[in-house]
């Protein structure tokens with residue numbers, strides 16, 4: 001009996017262990033197949049491509065693990081294939097085409113835009129994330145209608161009306177800097193102080209909030225705003241899941257932002273809208289254009305072919321905040337960083353500001369801002385060296401025959417434009433790591449081919465807030481640089497190191513600079 005049961009026991013163990021081994025082997029084979037099934041896509045189409053080394057992760061293992069910054073990763077690929085018009089690569093399992101040739105970049109963004117109308121970024125439904133459907137993520141006809149509704153508020157005439165609101169924010173910025181400088185007696189982390197400024201600007205102009213309710217370190221607006229951009233493990237996972245399988249992401253419903261952030265921004269905008277409507281308040285600002293869009297598209301349904309929801313309006317207020325907060329503060333911070341390291345350029349930009357101030361009797365009006373040509377060159381060079389978006393993205397919305405080529409970019413393909421790498425290509429920008437505003441003198445600019453400068457993107461999807469951002473940056477930089485000299489200090493990172501977890505270009509350790517008050521009667 002004992003012998004029989006021992007034999008049975010042995011047989012059972014063998015069977016189950018074979019079964020286990022078989023199961024594991026099949027599972028591994030299936031998993032391997034699924035995680036690598038797409039990796040022949042570019043080879044099959046005869047496209048030069050970066051060989052994917054790790055199943056599932058494709059070419060972005062280093063980025064996913066946080067061991068390599070995106071700018072470096074795309075730069076490495078771009079450099080390895082220099083001279084090719086495009087390169088195939090895999091972000092997780094998804095094939096992406098990196099377009100490197102400026103002429104083709106120009107076609108994708110401008111000339112043949114009709115084939116690339118969408119950014120092709122995954123959006124959650126309004127139930128999972130009411131803030132998801134902002135302009136940046138909107139597609140097709142819906143994007144076109146909303147873009148037309150919002151564009152008028154960014155024209156030069158309308159911006160003039162918002163200049164007063166932005167100027168009030170730059171005065172608040174100066175009070176914040178003045179409070180920080182004597183208190184610490186030493187360096188300031190400029191991204192923090194400029195982050196308060198750009199929060200103030202969007203808070204007043206897009207959410208209609210009172211200035212004093214925003215910039216305070218402990219204000220809810222500031223706290224929730226920071227939470228949106230805090231690089232987090234959750235955000236990284238969320239992005240990677242989308243690249244593995246959008247269906248998987250939909251199934252497990254990982255939303256873009258924490259619930260409390262969604263609730264806060266929804267309530268902030270809805271309260272302002274209700275207040276303005278109840279009090280018959282009409283102002284020429286972003287809030288007003290969104291209220292008008294709501295009346296036309298949600299209430300009166302003037303575009304019956306496209307469905308707009310209440311959440312689309314709040315999502316667009318939020319989109320202006322999301323797109324305009326970090327980009328502006330980061331660009332201004334890098335600008336001050338470079339000026340602190342290059343004193344002669346700083347002096348020259350200040351001279352221009354002071355001379356223009358005298359010419360306009362101290363009044364900072366539109367003419368004044370337009371005449372700051374050297375500052376424009378400095379900002380252009382800052383955005384060349386540090387474009388906040390490292391790559392631009394498009395999705396082929398129709399099949400596209402690449403001109404003078406055999407390749408057809410199939411509908412649904414993700415197309416990436418490596419803005420950072422192109423901005424750092426020595427063929428267009430010799431000695432690319434040197435900060436040199438003269439590259440943007442009118443004579444130098446015309447020498448470069450189109451499709452080699454795109455910090456704000458280009459074509460119909462060009463940043464809608466470009467002029468607004470330029471006004472915002474010029475106003476604050478004029479205030480700062482005519483009152484303070486900026487200098488590096490012990491805590492300044494030289495050379496600059498980027499935060500590897502951040503989606504946008506961001507410094508690893510903040511940007512610490514000394515602010516020396518200028519004793520002047522101006």
Ligand code: HEM
Pocket residue numbers: 135136137147319320321323324325327328331383387388389392393454455456457458459460461462463464465466468469
């Ligand atoms: C230095 C500041 C800024 C930079 C460098 C910047 C850059 C960009 C870039 C690269 C894009 C994508 C363009 C493309 O795909 O071709 C974009 C889109 C966008 N930006 Fe900006 N941006 C800045 C400031 C702002 C501000 C202040 C606002 C709002 C007030 C804003 C609102 C938007 C919106 C809504 C979009 C989506 C446009 C669309 O898809 O139609 N941006 N921005």
